[in-house]
Amino acid sequence: MAEYLPSPRDWVREQVELYERSGGTQGTTLRDTGLPVIIVTHTGKTTGAIRKTPLMRVKAGANYVLVGSQGGAPTHPAWVHNLRVNPAVEIRDHTVVQPMRAREVEDDAERARLWDAAVAAYPPYAEYQTRTTRKIPIFIAEPAK
Numbered sequence: 001m002a003e004y005l006p007s008p009r010d011w012v013r014e015q016v017e018l019y020e021r022s023g024g025t026q027g028t029t030l031r032d033t034g035l036p037v038i039i040v041t042h043t044g045k046t047t048g049a050i051r052k053t054p055l056m057r058v059k060a061g062a063n064y065v066l067v068g069s070q071g072g073a074p075t076h077p078a079w080v081h082n083l084r085v086n087p088a089v090e091i092r093d094h095t096v097v098q099p100m101r102a103r104e105v106e107d108d109a110e111r112a113r114l115w116d117a118a119v120a121a122y123p124p125y126a127e128y129q130t131r132t133t134r135k136i137p138i139f140i141a142e143p144a145k
Contacts, residue, residue, distance in 0.1 A: 056122045
């Protein structure tokens with residue numbers, strides 16, 4: 001079994017710890033925004049270690065939309081690179097934990113539909129895209145088969 005490497009960012013590490021320690025009853029919103037988050041457990045591309053990332057909770061039916069915005073930074077968040085290599089993830093949504101498989105959305109129509117859903121759930125995504133020249137990646141996490 002791979003080793004878990006907590007995030008070096010204090011707020012990320014603390015949010016994951018609270019979310020998991022409470023069994024998904026606390027730490028379920030992004031910092032002080034009140035907006036719901038999920039915890040995405042994934043495997044590091046380089047280290048092979050288990051990583052855990054809080055992301056905005058954006059649903060599309062039974063699936064989750066994962067947005068690699070990083071606040072509009074010029075580079076992708078590390079988890080994007082990890083999912084491109086290791087698409088098996090685990091999603092914790094409050095008290096429900098389920099294995100899923102993430103795929104990057106390449107189809108323009110599907111991407112536009114999911115982007116609209118993401119912006120509806122978290123309006124700052126629209127501004128984040130204006131801050132960067134990169135196309136913010138979108139993944140869809142679907143129940144593992």
